[in-house]
Amino acid sequence: MKTHEKQVVGVWPTLVYRDGQAALRFLTEGLGFELVASYPGAAEGSIAHAQLSWPAGGGVMLSSTDAKAEPDAFSELADRTQSVYLVHNDPDALIGRAVGAGAVVFRGLQDTDYGSRDFSVRDQEGNIWSVGTYAGE
Secondary structure, three states: OOOOOOOOOOOOOEEEEOOHHHHHHHHHHHOOOEEEEEEEOOOOOOEEEEEEEOOOOOEEEEEEOOOOOOOOHHHHHHHOOOEEEEEOOOHHHHHHHHHHOOOEEEEEEEEOOOOOEEEEEEOOOOOEEEEEOOOOO
8 A cells, every 4th residue: 555545444343323413422431432413314313324533443324214204224233232342552542432432331341362451341331342452453
């Protein structure tokens, strides 16, 4: 890759929420995502598509179950537990912020046998957000 080319992140988890607006608040205020774009869905207050960037790179996309006039296969995801792992250089500083925004600790701060410092929380709809220093091999 040439140094002037923009790096493309090829993996973007997509999540579906019953309350997309609450999810946006949790992800930005609680975990530190940055809202890049949000487009309204069919129902009042719903989200057809939102893109949130993660400060270390990449991000997530989300929508509301009522974003389309007719439910589709993706709408069913809101009734299932979804899980995302985030790389962060200071999980100790982030866990309090997440709990303050409504997260419930699923697995507390720990040092793993593979060298990560991490924790896992559930958001308001039960999805699991794990945060740790492990950035892959």
